[in-house]
């Protein structure tokens with residue numbers, strides 16, 4: 001499978017967006033943090049000058065000079081302490097506020113994305129997993145940026161001091177350039193290796209969850225795979241960390257070589273200053289000037305190396321973590337906005353004619369495999385339509401396209417002639433209802449677990465009870481100690497667990513909360529229930545659907561099922577095979593055609609009849625008549 005990743009937005013633009021977002025969070029606080037962090041750089045850098053003046057005073061035996069120098073150093077130390085304390089406090093307070101705002105922003109972005117591509121694409125998942133892990137830390141972006149700029153200011157002032165002794169001494173900074181270049185290059189290399197290993201990290205976390213969660217506990221013990229899982233977990237971490245360790249060792253070797261180069265240049269500058277004699281800086285002119293200049297070069301040069309290594313590591317850290325996270329955030333913002341930009345129409349109030357697929361071809365983004373190939377279909381308003389096909393034929397994919405979770409690679413889907421891609425996805429979703437085989441267990445009181453299917457009516461008991469009744473889930477509620485008020489989920493106080501089938505019945509009830517959806521999607525929603533229960537449910541449901549939806553909304557019901565006893569009750573049946581629609585029509589038409597459908601139906605029917613004959617019961621599932629589609 002080929003997963004091509006769309007590029008991250010450019011660093012400068014992403015940083016500017018993050019800064020704007022930070023500024024909007026608290027303009028006053030971020031300004032104080034910036035100004036004090038930058039101001040704290042000056043006394044730090046000028047400390048070398050105070051020290052040199054002190055050495056000069058001592059060497060010359062000049063009491064006044066000594067007093068002035070001590071006062072100067074004292075003022076610098078006090079200012080440095082004060083500014084550092086204020087900037088530290090301001091940065092922390094700002095980071096606290098920004099953390100909440102940014103985490104909420106990331107969560108909101110993820111939930112507002114109308115497609116589910118970012119939940120299913122491996123490359124997007126890797127990208128988002130790094131963003132999610134660092135979302136709270138993103139708040140430190142600002143203090144990191146400010147202190148990086150502060151260090152650069154210290155660097156410039158220190159180079160200025162060195163040049164005041166001899167302009168050539170400024171070249172010492174050049175000796176640090178290889179170190180900075182190496183740090184930047186290595187940071188990019190390490191980031192790439194980290195990204196390449198993100199899938200192994202996700203696998204390791206997944207294996208950890210698997211090995212420690214209650215859900216998988218039974219199967220793991222029965223299969224006796226505990227040791228195997230531990231080995232897999234260890235192997236996944238090793239696959240992630242081994243290349244990182246290698247690349248970090250190489251980085252360390254390069255950094256050591258660069259530090260050695262700078263050290264040699266520094267010693268040379270000190271030696272030249274010692275032999276040069278007094279000249280240069282006006283501040284230090286006079287007796288004891290040579291000693292003062294050597295002291296200045298020693299103090300400024302050693303700080304220079306500290307500032308350069310600080311700025312190199314801060315720049316590296318900034319690029320590797322903060323800037324990278326800022327770019328991921330900008331990418332997620334663009335991704336969310338791109339989906340919204342396409343939509344410029346509201347969802348219709350009712351479907352008059354139907355939904356149509358015109359030459360729809362679909363490949364999952366970033367993959368090569370064509371799942372649906374030039375599919376043309378008419379889904380008439382007010383009908384119940386079943387989709388059948390072997391595993392992997394594309395049934396759920398077709399459902400996802402109709403829900404707007406993905407857009408077709410080519411071709412288009414229209415609702416009464418209007419392009420689905422241009423209908424506001426949130427509005428379209430409000431007009432959908434659905435239940436899926438991979439349902440979610442909402443561990444809330446039963447009333448809420450069902451009611452969230454239609455948030456507007458979550459407090460409407462009649463609506464909740466009606467949905468439960470339609471889903472045939474009343475028996476589940478009857479067995480709960482506190483009925484609809486029972487807390488579901490064993491991990492909650494007073495919580496109770498349900499069987500898989502009971503959870504699925506509640507998921508189906510949740511799907512029925514919306515009374516008159518334009519599209520009701522039932523993607524194997526009863527796979528955990530008996531064929532008889534599914535059959536009875538669908539029989540009732542199909543009859544009700546015909547009565548309700550045609551009259552009010554022209555709503556269409558889509559049912560995905562592998563049980564032909566249920567499928568035969570639909571008005572129309574789509575048979576998917578070989579990336580396209582192999583057959584389409586009513587049960588009668590398809591059985592008369594003697595194609596794939598007739599063959600599969602025949603196999604299930606005879607297997608079912610044989611089973612019933614053996615048990616002496618009456619086979620009723622395959623003898624029901626289809627509801628009248630008229």
Ligand SMILES: Nc1ncnc2c1ncn2[C@@H]1O[C@H](COP(=O)(O)OP(=O)(O)OP(=O)(O)O)[C@@H](O)[C@H]1O
Nearest residue numbers: 120364367371389390391392393394395396397398
């Ligand atoms: N998120 C995804 N990314 C890439 N490929 C996918 C994704 N989801 C499904 N596929 C692939 O698309 C094809 C169709 O899958 P789909 O789930 O639509 O089949 P299905 O007919 O619903 O199968 P089943 O009866 O087993 O539920 C399969 O080959 C599957 O591997």
